[in-house]
Amino acid sequence: xxDPWSSAIVDYENLIEQFGIxxxxxxxxxVKDPPILMKRGIIFGQRDYGRILKAIxxxxxxxxxxxxxxxxxxxxxxxxxxxxxxxxxxxxxxxxIPIADMESYSARNIDFEExxxxxxxxxxxxxxxxxxxxxxxxxxxxxxxENETVQNLAYLLGRRVNLNEMKAIYGFSGSTNLSHLxxxxxxxxxILHPQLEEFGGPKPIVVPVGPDQDPHIRLTxxxxxxxxTKYQFIAPSSTYHRFITGLTGDKMSSxxxxxxxxxxxxxxxxxxxxKSAKTGGRESLDDQKRLGGLPEDCVVYEMLLYxxxxxxxxxxxxxxxxxxxxxxxxxxxxxxxxxxxxxFVDLSKRRIVAETEARKILSKD
Amino acid sequence: xxDPWSSAIVDYENLIEQFGIxxxxxxxxxVKDPPILMKRGIIFGQRDYGRILKAIxxxxxxxxxxxxxxxxxxxxxxxxxxxxxxxxxxxxxxxxIPIADMESYSARNIDFEExxxxxxxxxxxxxxxxxxxxxxxxxxxxxxxENETVQNLAYLLGRRVNLNEMKAIYGFSGSTNLSHLxxxxxxxxxILHPQLEEFGGPKPIVVPVGPDQDPHIRLTxxxxxxxxTKYQFIAPSSTYHRFITGLTGDKMSSxxxxxxxxxxxxxxxxxxxxKSAKTGGRESLDDQKRLGGLPEDCVVYEMLLYxxxxxxxxxxxxxxxxxxxxxxxxxxxxxxxxxxxxxFVDLSKRRIVAETEARKILSKD
Numbered sequence: 001x002x003d004p005w006s007s008a009i010v011d012y013e014n015l016i017e018q019f020g021i022x023x024x025x026x027x028x029x030x031v032k033d034p035p036i037l038m039k040r041g042i043i044f045g046q047r048d049y050g051r052i053l054k055a056i057x058x059x060x061x062x063x064x065x066x067x068x069x070x071x072x073x074x075x076x077x078x079x080x081x082x083x084x085x086x087x088x089x090x091x092x093x094x095x096x097i098p099i100a101d102m103e104s105y106s107a108r109n110i111d112f113e114e115x116x117x118x119x120x121x122x123x124x125x126x127x128x129x130x131x132x133x134x135x136x137x138x139x140x141x142x143x144x145x146e147n148e149t150v151q152n153l154a155y156l157l158g159r160r161v162n163l164n165e166m167k168a169i170y171g172f173s174g175s176t177n178l179s180h181l182x183x184x185x186x187x188x189x190x191i192l193h194p195q196l197e198e199f200g201g202p203k204p205i206v207v208p209v210g211p212d213q214d215p216h217i218r219l220t221x222x223x224x225x226x227x228x229t230k231y232q233f234i235a236p237s238s239t240y241h242r243f244i245t246g247l248t249g250d251k252m253s254s255x256x257x258x259x260x261x262x263x264x265x266x267x268x269x270x271x272x273x274x275k276s277a278k279t280g281g282r283e284s285l286d287d288q289k290r291l292g293g294l295p296e297d298c299v300v301y302e303m304l305l306y307x308x309x310x311x312x313x314x315x316x317x318x319x320x321x322x323x324x325x326x327x328x329x330x331x332x333x334x335x336x337x338x339x340x341x342x343x344f345v346d347l348s349k350r351r352i353v354a355e356t357e358a359r360k361i362l363s364k365d
Numbered sequence: 366x367x368d369p370w371s372s373a374i375v376d377y378e379n380l381i382e383q384f385g386i387x388x389x390x391x392x393x394x395x396v397k398d399p400p401i402l403m404k405r406g407i408i409f410g411q412r413d414y415g416r417i418l419k420a421i422x423x424x425x426x427x428x429x430x431x432x433x434x435x436x437x438x439x440x441x442x443x444x445x446x447x448x449x450x451x452x453x454x455x456x457x458x459x460x461x462i463p464i465a466d467m468e469s470y471s472a473r474n475i476d477f478e479e480x481x482x483x484x485x486x487x488x489x490x491x492x493x494x495x496x497x498x499x500x501x502x503x504x505x506x507x508x509x510x511e512n513e514t515v516q517n518l519a520y521l522l523g524r525r526v527n528l529n530e531m532k533a534i535y536g537f538s539g540s541t542n543l544s545h546l547x548x549x550x551x552x553x554x555x556i557l558h559p560q561l562e563e564f565g566g567p568k569p570i571v572v573p574v575g576p577d578q579d580p581h582i583r584l585t586x587x588x589x590x591x592x593x594t595k596y597q598f599i600a601p602s603s604t605y606h607r608f609i610t611g612l613t614g615d616k617m618s619s620x621x622x623x624x625x626x627x628x629x630x631x632x633x634x635x636x637x638x639x640k641s642a643k644t645g646g647r648e649s650l651d652d653q654k655r656l657g658g659l660p661e662d663c664v665v666y667e668m669l670l671y672x673x674x675x676x677x678x679x680x681x682x683x684x685x686x687x688x689x690x691x692x693x694x695x696x697x698x699x700x701x702x703x704x705x706x707x708x709f710v711d712l713s714k715r716r717i718v719a720e721t722e723a724r725k726i727l728s729k730d
Binding site: 102105106109112145146148151152155156158159160161162163164166167172173174175176177178179180181182185 | 467470471474477510511513516517520521523524525526527528529531532537538539540541542543544545546547550
């Protein structure tokens with residue numbers, strides 16, 4: 001069982017074997033202008049992604065759905081989702097961004113108003129600052145608690161999902177509260193509602209997620225099948241991305257500040273943080289010159305790989321110069337810190353305008 | 366366990382002893398201008414009704430909440446609810462009438478649009494025709510599926526209700542579907558939401574129900590208590606009324622047409638139906654003259670008692686003349702049929718205007 005409410009480090013290959021997630025690499029040759037996350041294997045798995053590629057190729061309608069749960073601060077790992085949204089927007093996708101205030105309430109006891117503020121100040125502001133065009137046509141951003149269509153669809157779908165099933169998927173027990181029990185249905189409706197008549201009817205949907213979210217995806221696909229006759233739903237596709245490693249070598253998590261570079265960190269703090277991150281360096285400089293470093297096990301290299309180096313050739317050089325003992329960790333950290341600082345200077349500037357825009361979209365009236 | 370989804374004949378005295386429902390008769394002397402249903406013991410039980418009487422006496426704010434579940438046709442037994450609403454409206458109550466389309470869907474697989482039509486054509490039209498003033502200030506009629514406040518409150522309250530509790534109250538099991546499991550929370554929110562700030566804050570609420578609905582009442586009172594600190598909820602009061610007996614001697618039920626006089630029946634059909642009802646008559650006319658009839662076990666007498674005879678003296682005469690063998694069933698049936706016919710002629714006339722009004726309130730835009 002994969003538990004979507006825990007946050008352990010995941011064995012990616014096991015997922016592919018055990019749960020029927022297919023390797024993304026099989027389809028990579030068919031992707032035109034793939035984004036970095038695909039090219040570099042950070043997006044490692046998929047379900048039924050072929051129909052998304054077909055829609056892109058044929059310029060037919062499709063949608064991407066990816067929620068944000070407002071709880072705590074956004075860290076640099078969350079940028080992955082925004083990068084994907086921006087890419088899909090370029091491919092002509094309809095964009096749906098549910099703000100999971102209902103989940104935030106049942107999972108973290110954050111009330112709807114607090115969620116709204118967090119969604120505005122923290123999440124949406126950063127999404128915009130990172131480059132998402134929220135004003136683009138067919139871009140839908142909503143709070144779950146304010147979306148009657150989604151709430152009603154969840155309820156309608158719930159008639160064909162029983163308690164035994166929820167227990168098997170999520171391990172719910174007698175002490176599980178009803179909101180926690182019910183909220184997965186809201187997520188199912190988040191994913192399926194773009195296929196309702198009012199949004200143009202059945203269409204391929206892709207949901208980019210971390211592998212811990214796969215239980216939701218499987219449940220959604222099952223339910224889509226059960227209501228196929230009624231709504232002509234097409235089972236949603238999904239992609240799976242690796243989690244970014246935290247500064248300490250564990251998973252990066254907002255609830256463990258020592259692991260995370262937050263998007264709201266100042267450029268100086270961000271630079272300082274990456275300089276203190278766990279690297280793939282050897283015990284001594286001599287060892288490292290002799291044996292080379294371990295970039296595949298280095299938080300600094302991962303930051304370059306996921307977010308900071310655009311050019312494949314440049315990245316290859318960095319990797320090789322570490323591997324063969326030419327570049328030492330100090331030097332590499334300085335480069336990463338510089339790039340990160342630049343990135344954060346730029347981001348914090350853009351966040352000022354972004355916040356006004358975010359507030360406009362989600363203001364109460 | 367009382368099962369709110371079954372419809373067996375109920376042992377009223379047992380209810381009072383076993384579940385802590387108090388006899389209504391204790392409070393009757395304190396009710397100014399009690400309606401027939403109270404005077405004649407048809408409303409037989411209550412919880413915390415004292416605070417409702419206090420609100421009436423002091424002319425302070427209180428509300429009555431009573432839902433309608435659109436499924437099948439309204440029969441004359443349902444008139445009891447409308448009679449109570451009209452009386453409460455006169456006492457200055459805020460009126461809340463949730464239309465339980467969400468329950469109708471999970472319990473009967475009736476979709477929201479069908480519910481809306483049923484609610485307009487059948488239920489609300491009859492409510493108005495029976496004399497309810499739906500245009501009166503502070504009268505709220507809504508479809509559950511369209512009420513965001515109620516749906517969100519249900520979800521918020523669900524965080525402190527767990528699965529074990531629902532199993533104990535309703536006997537839910539692993540095969541129970543999620544909509545069925547969740548919908549009691551919607552009803553709880555129907556009852557409690559008039560106490561939210563936007564409706565003027567905490568106030569006494571009374572819910573007139575049949576005794577089969579008591580599990581909902583107890584759950585609602587428990588939940589109100591749990592959220593007392595957050596919302597200052599006052600536990601809702603309730604009254605309990607006897608069910609009207611069906612024409613065959615069983616419970617009157619829309620799903621068993623032979624038992625019911627429907628409000629949409631023509632005056633002639635209604636009159637004919639009451640003439641064929643089970644009476645408290647003896648095996649032969651001679652026996653009846655000698656022993657007297659059994660009005661306490663007579664569907665025709667019950668119809669007079671619940672709905673057709675306004676004067677206490679007149680009713681007493683009818684009762685006594687049956688008891689002492691003066692009036693025979695045939696004669697009594699003719700009287701009831703005449704009265705019923707008159708009632709139905711009047712009702713069907715008023716229903717024409719009523720339907721337009723009902724449609725205006727619940728039309729989609």
